[in-house]
Amino acid sequence: VLHNLYEGFQVALSPANLAFCLFGAAIGTFVGILPGIGPVTTIAMLLPITFKMPAVGAIIMLSGIYYGAHHAGSTTAIMLNMPGEPSSVIICLDGHPMARNGRAGPALAIAAIASFCAGCAGFLIVATLSPVLAQASLAFGPTEYFSTIVMALVLASVLSSNNLLTTLCMSLVGLLIGCVGTDLTTGDFRYTFGIDDLADGVDFVAVAIGLFAFAEIITHVAAPERRTKLDARVKGLLPTRRDLAQSWKPILRGTSLGAFLGIFPGTGPLLSSFASYAMERRLAAEPSRFGHGAIEGVAGPEAANNAAAITHFIPMLTLGIPAGAAMALMLGALQIQGVTPGPEVVSKHPDLFWGVIASMWIGNMMLLVLNLPMIGLWLRLLLLPFRLLYPAILAFCCIGVFSVNNTAFDIVLAALFGLLGVVFRILDCNPAPLVLALVLAPLLEQNFRRAMILSDGDVTTIVTSPISLAILLLTLVLTIYFMRRKQPVVEEVSHQIAEEVP
């Protein structure tokens, strides 16, 4: 492992890759701070640029955007009670009260320290566990793959909303859209409705841009313009000794929890931060301090969030199963570069695998430097009115979608999905499971078919294979656990935010 890591660092430390890493981390921080544009949209937008880049550099940059955004989302949560990313919703609960008590500096510092520690731990876990898991995944047949993908879809549904029925339906719609085009096994056209452009299927970049970016911009344009006010001033960044004494345990706990949960496909940063907050509150000596600026409520979830954001790479790098919408886009980037994600990545593309892993650690260092001393600069960005930005976002999105296949038809598709995205928003349907399902659809169908051929049409093979049974049982247990644990916290968060944002 050490030797591999050494080579990985050599790849990651080459000037070009360092620049990609810095660029990715800076862009990620930027979009993490801007509300309304998240890592998924950004990665989708920048995807065409990566086509001309070397594979390693492309993935390094995209992962930089991903963890940079998670890192920075907490800044707006603390300063403005406005989560930059969904996963930092929970940071609002105690981070913003701290800022209002004049302790914005320590809150930001603790968040950054927690992120960094978690990032380092996550990096170590990815480095040691991925090769082992890649080996183990060689024992996976179609049945096991099928169960793992089902796990990813179900868990992603449980986590993205309180309404399991709606999100499961969203996954099914995503799977159906994934069926459009030429059937991989028989060559028949499916759901093309006589449109030639659909023969190659619906491009997931168009879907993601439509559902996330276009729908988000339309909602912003429709809303009355809001002036962002920065009321809290940052003075005195350094946390006191007492802050540190109170936070190191939550950071450790949050890191382990997040790192553990991030490994499962379908879970990830959002859930980990919720779980960590709930855990800290249960363990605290005075639970009543939570919600009024308890530093543990910042340190724990922030660590969990970032640890999970990094261990989230494990299912993608080892199994080729993306664990979320952003990962799905990165998987797409890998495929366009001619790299088939899966167990072979470690053995066939060691420079890519270890280079990306090493870059995560370097990226986390960069984030620390980018965020803490320059916090004032980033906050000034919040004053930039969204109306000046969204035409540029729209333009980049349109051209980005166009460039994937060089067809204008994809832009039309994206517009259609934009309309669908607005409808989904009104109906309270989270589009993330749909995009994930769309990417996983071919994988799910092929493995289902193969499993059924091997078992001669016997559905029970899914529960008679021990690995598959274990995966499904784990899915069931985690689903029930999260349904019961998450509900109270989610309700509390939505109450609190509803109260404070008029």
Place this chain on the structure above:
Amino acid sequence: LTRISDSRQFWSGALFLGIGAVALWAVPRPLGTLAAMGPGYFPMLLGSGLVLLGFAAMVLGVLAGTKTRALRLPVVPTCCVLGGVLAVAALITAAGLAVSLLLLVAASSYKRLLSRPLEVLAIYVVLLPLTWFIFVYTIQLPIGLFW
């Protein structure tokens, strides 16, 4: 439809049921069997699932105790933003970057087109060279500035 208590749940259920019904109606043939699936088998399963779950969501929406806010589609912003996007789709290869971006910026900034024309123009003037530099000059997409 004031009598339906959870209208979000109800209408999302209706939407899913509709999508499922279309999927079943247009299901690719032949279906095949479980052991030897044709192109239609998997979509058939998905469509049936959507119809069932969508129906369940509709029923739950009617039965729910809580009332939710009325739903309103932001018609004008949706039409303007997506109209701009469709203009790009129609013109990008035929008329080039300059014209299609002009339409996109104008349509999406419709609120300020008359009240603050200079600001909208400024956005366009900054955006056009930037886009051209990134997408045409650097990564050489087959798009022209004018045609």
